[in-house]
Amino acid sequence: MSLLQISDLSLSIGHTQVLHNISMDINAGEILGVIGESGSGKSMTAFASMQLLPERATCSGKIMLSGKDVLSLSERDLCRMRGNDVGMVFQEPMTALNPVKNIGDQVAETIRIHEPNVSKKDALQRAREALNRCELSEDRFPLTRYPHEMSGGQRQRVVIAMAIARHPKLLIADEPTTALDVTTQAEILELLIKLVREDGMGLMMITHDLAVVADMADRIVIMKEGHIVEQGETKALFASMSHPYTKALFQASSHQPERNAEIKETPLLEVKNVSRDYSLPRKKLFAPAGHFRAVNGVSFEIKRGESLGLVGESGCGKSTLTRAILGLEAVQEGEVLLDGAPVLNNRSVRRKLQVVFQDPYGSFNPRWKVRRLISEPFYLLDHPPKGIELEKALDEALISVGLSPSDKDKYIHEFSGGQRQRIAIARAIIIRPDLILLDEAVSALDVSVRAQVLDLLAELSKSYGLTYLFISHDLSVVRNITDRVLVMKGGEIVEQGETHQVFDQPSHPYTKKLINAAPKLPEDLKDIA
Amino acid sequence: MLRYFIKKIQSLALSLLVASLVIFVAVEVVPGDPASFMLGINAQPETIAALREQLGLNVSLWERYFTWLTGMLQGDFGTSYTYRTPVAEMIQDRMVISLPLAVYALVLSTLIAFPAGILAATKRGSATDTSVMGVTQLGIAIPNFWFAMLMVVVFAINLRWFSAGGFPRGGWGDSFADYMAAMKALTLPAIALALPQASILARVMRSSLLDTLTEDYIRTARAKGLSKRQTLWRHALRNALIPVLTIIGLQFAFLLAGGIIIEKIFFLPGLGQLIFQAITQRDLIVVESVVMLLVFAVIIVNFTVDLAYGLADPRLRSGK
Incomplete structure (x- = not known):
């Protein structure tokens, strides 16, 4: 006899039916x-x-757990x-x-x-x-x-x-x-x-x-x-x-989007020897506060049109580095240059740089309509579009992410997670930035939606000449969408190189450990798919 | 826990010092010399100078601050300009009424609020919940002086269970009967003070508990086999306590001196009445001392609340 036997289980919450006659043991x-x-x-x-x-x-149906009829207990x-x-x-x-x-x-x-x-x-x-x-x-x-x-x-x-x-x-x-x-x-x-x-x-x-x-x-x-x-x-x-x-x-x-964006040799983003400290709480009332170095002497560059991956586990300094690149916080050492100019407190540079965050639910103001949400980056421009020009920009941004212009008068709660992430991308591309930071942008999405969003990103990179910095803990995503990859650990970059090379022949022991730990679909099954 | 305690003691001492300085400077920089004020506009300069010397006003500001501060540490608050009696004695006479009244009201408020808030939260959306919410809404909306007068009419004038006001001449007395008489005199005022506070506290308790009951660890506890009631007592309540403690701390400070209208209605010579008189008579030294005392009370209460936080939540102890 089975340990757990579920037969013909149906479940409704209020008037919504959630489970339809499922059976398993x-x-x-x-x-x-x-x-x-x-x-x-x-x-x-x-x-x-x-x-x-x-x-x-x-509930209706039957659930038997080691001989007990659970629904009648x-x-x-x-x-x-x-x-x-x-x-x-x-x-x-x-x-x-x-x-x-x-x-x-x-x-x-x-x-x-x-x-x-x-x-x-x-x-x-x-x-x-x-x-x-x-x-x-x-x-x-x-x-x-x-x-x-x-x-x-x-x-x-x-x-x-x-x-x-x-x-x-x-x-x-x-x-x-x-x-x-x-x-x-x-x-x-x-x-x-x-x-x-x-x-x-x-x-x-x-x-x-x-x-x-x-x-x-x-x-x-x-x-x-x-x-x-x-x-x-x-x-x-x-x-x-x-x-x-x-x-x-x-x-x-195991979806691999088709990517054929043109990569130019000129560097777009240059991160030079950047370090970032955080203050620790004082141990005593008047004692000097200690420091914790979250990012230590990190240097890399992204070429125009390139898609760069940044992988590492929680606490490795990815998010701190992201904030430094966005110019949200000052760095203690080094500099971040976009097109040769510093990012921090520089509106004309900042407008070339946009970001898409992980949480498609938390990163929008729920009381604003989509129109206002996605037109917000326009404040970075000295002469933001108005009237018909603005409407045109809004429509174009929504169409390019696969939504309809009529969506601009809806509120964010009317959209699914995948649609919200599309809106976040629309918000990022509306001022035609050069570089988009994708901070775990597809981690919260279901696999089928994730595949669609990755396709969309590949397509946009070609049509708008976008450059991506893809920050993620998910190795399979990074593997499928980036040209080069950086591996970060303890605030430092331990390995970098062409994506396929790093994944196929990792040289640093930490990279090896990460790649071995990532769950994989059996190779023979991939062929079937 | 000891490190947490020491850290809190340090910041307690620092806040008290800063508060004393602020109060002293604020009162001293206000124009007007207390000595000339006391002697009236026709006073001779020599008389004023003599009084200034007598009151200790002829030395530098710092020296006076230091004298005031060290005096206070020894329980000497100076002499009232109007009544020519030691301020410490005046405050002490009033505290005998105000402090028990505040504690009494706070205990009542907590005793009403906890069960009401817990009941409403556990039976969310039921008739019980709706009634608790309705009654507490009224409790907040109705001014407590109106409620006090209503109680005087019902319990003192019609039913004659309590006296309509006043406090026994012998104070708390020596015998149990004296003690009970004093308690009885404070009962109606304490209820009047407690009701609005209880209403607020019950609502805070309810919403805090509702938040806690949707936490993941409540589901974990249920998955272990705990019943709803066990989950509430063992896991939810302690976690829900932090916002409630904050409100209790704020309420106590308010109750200590904020009950002036209630004191008036029940003819209670409490701290509220004292500070009111002192302000109208420009008795600055009394104002200074009572304010300092209240600040002291607020800081001490906050300190106690902080310690209670530490007991309730281990995360605060380790400073994370």
Whole structure:
């Protein structure tokens, strides 16, 4: 009998149907990959299995978890089931832990809530064992540590320790590595596989990234808009790919936009020996503040028409460098030149430079219409267009990013994530800049939307002669869209060169580590796609 | 925690010093010599000079600041120009009423606000929530002096449960009966002061708790097997407390001297009345001292709130 058996499950939240008659099962010791884009209902399937649904949700169908009919259990029995029969790991490790309780108490709580007779001392002892199993050693991570004293990957290990403390039969992991760096992601995936093998647990691994599950899942379920479009053994499913959506997902994940922009020899942006310090908090009231060097002696240049990638993990100084290039902050050493002139406090230079940020939801003022949002960069011009001229510019910008001129009188909440990112690009190109900084600009997008946006960027670079600086932690994207790449670590550039050369023959050990850690689709499957 | 404490003590001392300087300079640079003011316009220059010497006004500004400051540290606030009695004594007489009144009102306000705010947040959108929100809206909108008069009419004049005003002549007295009589005299004023504060506090508690209940770690706690109630008590409440503590700190400082209208209605000789009289009689030294005392109270309360933050949130302790 299956460990978890979901049959004909439908779920509505209010009047919206989120899941349509889905059926799947997981056996003990098995890893099931559930793949889908945002809104596919993959997380809701997990929450339905735990019965941790939003208030107005109603379920029909059947969910059997180790012989119990989950949908007919009382709230009291559900509390006994959660954490005991099934554990859950979430996407955002930074916020998944209570900031005011230490990690020992939080892990021990899982034990004490289900075994009220266990003494606090014994519960803490077992919490220690669970943390040890998650490779958080006692000397570096005593039970008295607080979450804010740990990194994202370490916090995710604590969340996993909480989930497995009672040795549940099933573990549900909802995008457990999406918010983490590639090397940390690889470690967490390895840990999950180890725990599954040791305890003979079933694992439901929810992700949007095919490559993450390709070499770990025994079986795969592919979801779209609340339906299961295809499921089966991983190898067989990848080999046949009977559903067009599965194929489309595959193609999008390894999508390579066609690029044929002309690269000129003249440098457009020159970053010369730039260093950037941040002040640390004073240790004593009148003590001098210390400094932290976030970027240390970085030099590089971008040629006109070129697309340059900047990769590195969180905390490597990418964002600080971006802010320095944009002239948002003064640098302590060195200089940033655009077309030979300094960027800082220089409006005539600044207008040649625009930026697209990561978060398509947070980077717009929700009370402005699209018209005002995308015409804002015009303030950089001495004589901004007015009247018909302005309308023409707005229409052209919207059309060039694949939207319609009628969209300019809408508000930002009326658009999807992908459309918003198009609007962000329209805002960047409207004053015809020379250089666009793309700061994780496609990281928050689903693979199919990401492929479209990458195509759009390639097209625009040709038609407007744009130069890109592509800042990302996602190696596959950088590989597909850049000519040259810089690898950054600890505030310094450790390797740079032609993209294909750096990826195929990395010379620095850190680059090698990054490339090895990045999840890849199996080579033979790529050919099928 | 010790380092956090020491850091806070340092900034406490510094703020007090700066505050004393600002108050002293502000009062001293105001034109008008207290001695000539006290003796009237027909006074002889020699008399004024004699009084200036008596009041210690004939030395330099710095010297006077230093005398004032060291005096205050020893509990000597100078002598009132109008009443010719030590300011410290006057303040002490008033504090015996004002301080217990403020504490009483604050305790009442917290006792009302916490359950109301928690209840409204956990039953969001229900009839309970709507009623709590409605009542607190009224509590904020209705002026407390109107409410005070209403209570006098109902509880003092009609029901005769409490007296309509005043404070026992013997103060807090020695016996339990004296103590109860004093408490009884402060009850209606404390309720009148507490109600608007409780309304504000309940709303802050509700919204802070609602924010906390949507946090990811609440979902994590539920996934561990905690019931809704356990999640509330073990995880949500402590995290929701920081904004609530801030408001409590602000309210206490306000209650200490802000209750002048209530003091008037209930004929309570409190700090509010004292400062009001001192201002109308140009008794600058009393004004100076009471203001300094209030600043001191505000700073001490903020300091306590800061320490409470540190207890509630380990992130603040480590300064991150």
